[in-house]
Amino acid sequence: MNNKNQDVSARNSKMGLRKLLAKAFLPPPTQGRGGNQFPEAVVTSHNGKTYRFYSDLIRDKVVVVHFMTLDSQQHFPSLAxxxxxxxxxxxxxxxxxxxYSITTDxxxxxxxxxxxYAEVHGIPAGWHLIRPSENDVKTISSRFARHLPQHQPKEGFDLRMVHCGNAKxxxxxxxAADAESGKSAMRVSGLYGGSRPNGELRRAGPVLLSEQHRDKTSNRDV
Structure with a gap:
């Protein structure tokens, strides 16, 4: 009986994981879902300029977005x-x-x-450290896919995952923020234009792993 219960529990866990992963890799509810739903929140960059989050920073752009705090860098150096x-x-x-690195604090x-921080660490042009208001950071983060609970160490904000997309x-x-940079770069560059020269749609989502290399207990490489 115990073995049967364990099998049922394992199947339920796998089904739950699949649903979470499927939800995680759906696009945010923007152009691909029938219109813009990113907020037009006014945010401030480390360069002192203010921007409308959607119109100025997201619309028609290829973007890389993650959430962070400066204090959390000593525990998880996502900016590094x-x-x-x-x-x-x-x-x-x-x-x-x-x-865009968006502070949640x-x-x-x-x-x-x-x-x-940007001056000391030489943050280049094209990389913005973004400061929304306390209310707006929650609104902005809610537009991005959510992932597994262990990737949400700070009040539900997704500090260990990086989102990338072609908003057009x-x-x-x-x-993952600490994924190998070359592989992450390939994923981002695959978003240019949204299609290959032959018209084939580029694939967005997790790298496909062969069965022998797949870790069934972790989504670390997601």
């Missing part, structure tokens, strides 16, 4: 990981690719503090 990705697109940042991460075509994907 993202800097490796930024180096892959150094000459294309702000042109083909736009990188706008009270502590003031514009001055973000600017100081509605193709979106995600990967």
């Amino acid at each position: 990981h993202l800097s490796q990705l930024a180096q892959q697109f150094w000459d294309e940042l702000g042109e083909k690719v736009n990188l 706008p009270v502590r991460d003031t514009s001055e503090r973000l600017a100081a 075509t509605g193709i979106w994907s995600a990967f």
Whole structure:
């Protein structure tokens, strides 16, 4: 009886995981879902300029978005990981690719503090450290796919996952912030234009793993 219950529990866990992963890799409810639903929240960059989140930063662009706090960098250095990705697109940042690191702690991460971090660490043009209001950061984050609970260490904000997408075509994907930068760069560059020269739709989503290399207990490579 115990073995039977364990089998049922295992099947339910797998089904639950599949549903979570399927939800995670659906595009945010934007152009691909019948119209823009990203907020027009006014946000501030570390460069001191203000932007409308959707119209100025997202619309018709290939973007890489993740959520972070400066204080969390000592525990999980997501900005250091993202800097490796930024180096892959150094000459294309702000042109083909736009990188946005959005603080989920706008009270502590003031514009001055973000600017100081950017100066010390040499954040290049095309990479913005974004500060929304406390209310707007919740609204903005809710437009992006949610992932497994262990990837949400700070009040439900997804600090260990990176979202990327082509807002013009509605193709979106995600990967772990500490994934190998070369593989992450391939995923982002695959969003250019949304299709290959022969018209075949580019695939967005997790890298397909062979059965022998797939870890059935983890979504670490997602």
